[in-house]
Amino acid sequence: MIKPYGILISFSILLCISIAKTLLKNETSAKYKGNEDTLWGLSFWTIIGGVAGARVYHVLSMLPYYTQNPIQVLAIWHGGLGIWGAIAGGIISAVVYLRKNKESTLYWLDLMSVVFPLGQAIGRWGNYFNSEILGTPTTLPWGLYVPIYNRPREYASFTKFHPLFLYESILSIILFFLLYTLYRKYRHIIPLGVFLFIYLGCYSTIRFFLEYLRVYSWKIDSLNVSQCVSILVLSLSIIFTKHLSTKIKQEGENTK
Secondary structure, eight states: OOOHHHHHHHHHHHHHHHHHHHHHHTOOOTTTTTOHHHHHHHHHHHHHHHHHHHHHHHHHHTHHHHHHOGGGGGOGGGOOOOHHHHHHHHHHHHHHHHHHTTOOHHHHHHHHHHHHHHHHHHHTHHHHHTTOSOBOBOOSTTOEEOOGGGSOGGGTTOOEEOOHHHHHHHHHHHHHHHHHHHHHHHTTTSOTTHHHHHHHHHHHHHHHHHGGGBSSOOEETTEEHHHHHHHHHHHHHHHHHHHHHHHHHHHHHHTO
16 A cells, blocks of 8 residues: 555655756756756665665664564654654765766755755655654644544643644745755855755754654753754854855955
């Protein structure tokens, strides 16, 4: 039986590749214009690395359960994909592929970073169908009704919860349109790599604050792992964006 989670993930992948192809067709550089072979190869290995990384992150976050039920480690159709693992695994596999094929790593990571948020926005609806990523109880009118059998035990008496998947989906769509607009208008004057770090910085900010509303989070002692990762990624994004901008500025001054 094909489940909504798998359908949504597949649809999001195809849509993201389609938009990336459109951006390539509008590329003015002959080096990249219409280079669909690299796009398809990059997409394939990014997906492989992303799924593997996402599953590893999720399994680590629930290690006691999977230690007792090792056969479930491979059951990704039941859900259980950690976004930070997906991002890390996807980027690592993409870098390996691009370097092996002697392609511009930063150019292609920038291109993929533009469409990543759209894929995340669509994929988050899979969490709705799997009754995952519940927020804390709420009385707000848009609160999501959750049947008693899907409610967290400590909140069994509550009926409505924050729809975290919806919050992240909306914010990811906004981020996609922001990156898409900037890319179409200013890619040729923005240093390579900046779009990647804008994406990482913005998403880490979104994820950091949404974690406050999440019922179940991966914690080590009292530390929220996702928030710690978000802070680290945001900090590195700011540092590398500043470094890239400074480097371009210095190169410009040296050519005067």
